[in-house]
Amino acid sequence: MTVNAYGAHAADKPLVALDIVRRAPGEHDVQIEIAYCGVCHSDLHTVRSEWPGTLYPCVPGHETVGRVSAVGAHVNRFKEGDLVGVGCMVDSCQACASCDEGLEQYCEGSGMVGTYNGPTLDAPGHTLGGYSQRIVVRDKFVGKVSHPEDQLAAVAPLLCAGITTWSPLKHWNVGPGKKVGVVGIGGLDHMGVKLAHALGAHTVAFTTSENKRADAKALGADEVVVSRNALEMDEHVGSFDMILNTVAASHDLDTYTRLLKRDGVLVLVGVPEHGHPSPSVYNLVSRRRAIAGSMIGGMAETQEMLDFCAEHGIVADIEMIPIQQIEDAYARMSRSDVKYRFVIDSASLATT
Known part of the structure; x- marks a missing residue:
């Protein structure tokens, strides 16, 4: 299905509205309607090719929360309507020692697959991230969110920061x-x-x-x-x-x-x-x-962190923006002019 997104076509080009295609959910997939996506400095580094290996078009975003809209036939942990989050990775080999220990971020097989700019069979051949209306992710890489729904935007940065x-x-x-x-x-x-x-x-x-x-x-x-x-x-x-x-x-x-x-x-x-x-x-x-x-965390750690934060009332301090202000947000982030995380209201993507 085609959904609205924001991304860049080159390192020296601004982020613009894009149409991207998300796959239909497979047997082990969770389809998520994105409500909010945090803006990480890694997004800026990748979009601007400040780190090597950026693939274009680049749709960043790996601090994503939303509601499940469909699940595959073999998915048992999630159902339609659940509040969930997706962080920095969406797959790994699931067979190496690190994956066996729940430390998928250190995958020694094929390596972890990043939520954006990672290898995938889906078009265009690399993953496209959370600056979009929807994402489809393997169920093992989805976390349950138990915070009150009115805190959901401030939960998004927990998935990376x-x-x-x-x-x-x-x-x-x-x-x-x-x-x-x-x-x-x-x-x-x-x-x-x-x-x-x-x-x-x-x-x-x-x-x-x-x-x-x-x-x-x-x-x-x-x-x-x-x-x-x-x-x-x-x-x-x-x-x-x-x-x-x-x-x-x-x-x-x-x-x-x-x-x-x-x-x-x-x-x-x-x-x-x-x-x-x-x-x-x-x-x-x-x-x-x-x-x-230390690099991010495994999925067991991620769920532990989400549960701990819900229990203790911990969320990020955020500033909400529409997607149309992303270039201004990047400029402000570069000069540390935010307390402490920008979060995109994904409803703004409907108007692109």
Whole structure:
């Protein structure tokens, strides 16, 4: 079926209205009428070919929520009318060790299939994302949403910003008695602060801006440190169990590794355009500290995160836009002019 969408035909072209075709649901598929789609910085990187390998036409969007409108014959977990979400991936090999462990994002077989720009048999040969009226997805890659329906728009960013921060927090056993830092106050970071606090950790937000102290406190930070203030940073040397670094720009990692306890870990989830300067080895070996990475989360983790957020009343802080304002949103996002996530009202696609 043909549906309305928004996408780009080239890296140097604006996003425009497109007609795209969605397949009829197969035996294991879920068809979803999209209500809202979050706007992630990855969308901008991909559309503009700032990351290699973009395929055009490119329809971005991987923070998608909506209502089930049809299910395949072998689908048991979902029925028509259910509120659901689709995140950053829509398939994987389902046969490798990582997939067997519910860590499909690290699929070692064919690799995970991204919600957009991933390989597919559907036309045009690569996946097309959530800036569209409808999506059809394999049932294993759909999450149940149990938040109240009036929170649905603010749930959408949980499907990327939420799971990207939840997965490392859970993997490194963040909870009561742990001291956790979150670097930055933005789309990913604000979810990291909310989740770390809700998990019971003593949560410290790092920001470069003095004027973001109140915002960070409002998000749930127990303390706020201005990273440009050397005295404030020195007060925390050797005290963190974990620091979650969401910054997607090249910077000095030694600034944060020295703040870790023995056996503490600095976890990188932001991917900069250029690599970070090489960190000091002494900072690591002197306290058995580690630098690690983490990428989104598996489907079991995603459902766990959605359920936790529903139970604790956690959603993203959003600004709603119609799809026709997406270029303005990209420009504002590039200069960090949003608190903290744009979300597209997919009803606006009906007028394209």
